[in-house]
Amino acid sequence: MNDLQAEYEVPGFGEGSFYIDHAYLRPPYKIGWEIDDFRTHGQHASRRTFEYERERQNHLVLNGWTVFRLPLDMIRDQPNKCRRFVLLTLGKLYGDFGEKKETSLPLKQRELVRFANKLQRPFSPAEAGELLGISTRHARTILHEMAEQGWLDRAGGLQRIRTYRLGEKGKLY
Incomplete structure (x- = not known):
């Protein structure tokens, strides 16, 4: 996980910067992992916060980011499920994580x-x-x-x- 960076700053589109909770920067992909707390992002979200989060997500996607959202409760309560999801995602995008294929390519x-x-x-x-x-x-x-x-x-x-x-x-x- 050498390519993982916490609180990664992404320049905004003329309106300051956005921060990604965890950025995985390994070419050819830019992957953002967002950790969402229900209280902040759901239960007590205002209309303005809701709009900002959607705008932010759209700007990241337009800028070539693949963004995944993980609930904080799931990370706390089911860490193995989250770990599997992260590894499955990275395996699908970057390779097989040690699983030998019939034919290997350079x-x-x-x-x-x-x-x-x-x-x-x-x-x-x-x-x-x-x-x-x-x-x-x-x-x-x-x-x-x-x-x-x-x-x-x-x-x-x-x-x-x-x-x-x-x-x-x-x-x-």
């Missing part, structure tokens, strides 16, 4: 499969390069190899492939 290829699965639309070599922090040319080479192996399918372009999408092998991973 890190960059795994990230591209996850990226394609999350997008559910064709993506360009430039997008892949940005995700991985590599040149578009290098990304194109990796994408071409993955398409040859069945992890990705060519989605656009006749002479030169312009976009890729998740292939059959990638859907099973």
Whole structure:
């Protein structure tokens, strides 16, 4: 959990900053874990507080955050249930947490499969390069190899492939 930060400040949209109770910042995702106390967020919430919380949530989502809300009572009373949910979420987004798969892929290829699965639309070599922090040319080479192996399918372009999408092998991973 090296990528977890408490009380993480997110710049607002011209109206100050928002704070996320716990931010998990590991590319390619930005995950926010909000801890909601019933008394503060439910029982004694004013209309203004209710509106602020919804606006805040919407701004975070628009800014690329995936936000999960956990009730404080559940954390206190059912900590194992919360732990399972967090691990299940991180496992779904980032990998299998030690469970050996039949076919393993190098890190960059795994990230591209996850990226394609999350997008559910064709993506360009430039997008892949940005995700991985590599040149578009290098990304194109990796994408071409993955398409040859069945992890990705060519989605656009006749002479030169312009976009890729998740292939059959990638859907099973």
